[in-house]
Amino acid sequence: MTDNPFGDVQPGVFPTILTETHADESTQPFWDAAKQNRLVAPRCTNCGTFRLPPEAICFECQHREVEWVELPGTGTIFSRIIVRHPLHPGLAPVVPYVVGVVELDGTQGAGARMLVNIIDCDPEAIAIGDRVQIAFEHVNEEMSVPRFRPTERQG
Numbered sequence: 001m002t003d004n005p006f007g008d009v010q011p012g013v014f015p016t017i018l019t020e021t022h023a024d025e026s027t028q029p030f031w032d033a034a035k036q037n038r039l040v041a042p043r044c045t046n047c048g049t050f051r052l053p054p055e056a057i058c059f060e061c062q063h064r065e066v067e068w069v070e071l072p073g074t075g076t077i078f079s080r081i082i083v084r085h086p087l088h089p090g091l092a093p094v095v096p097y098v099v100g101v102v103e104l105d106g107t108q109g110a111g112a113r114m115l116v117n118i119i120d121c122d123p124e125a126i127a128i129g130d131r132v133q134i135a136f137e138h139v140n141e142e143m144s145v146p147r148f149r150p151t152e153r154q155g
Helices: 028-035
Strands: 039-044 066-069 074-083 095-103 111-117 131-139 143-150
Touching: 028 039, 028 095, 028 143, 074 111
Parallel strands: 111 143
Antiparallel strands: 039 066, 074 095, 074 131, 095 111, 131 143
């Protein structure tokens, strides 16, 4: 047992602080799929725009209806930063870690993107354009958190 307020932390992995999703009807399908190791996203039934994070109204056509589409769980790093300074003393063992914006495969146009922790990597070796795949952290029976890891060893 640790006296760290964030529990047992791992280098490069930002700890999951929440244990409940606090989901509503527009986000619950995402969290339900995550518990099953599946990545899904809502797609507007009118114009086909993916809405991540899920929104009640399409930002392209103002349509409300969506269909939930399963995505392959892979993507490309669109942007990334290396966090080197802990935001709290309990996070000192975690740094450095990578936060990235991942452009998801299976979405149209510029693609839907997610802001995620990129794990199991050398932070210095991660670059824009690198390929990644999803890895779910099962926090408890009610919540699983998506993270991404490189598809090929970096560094």
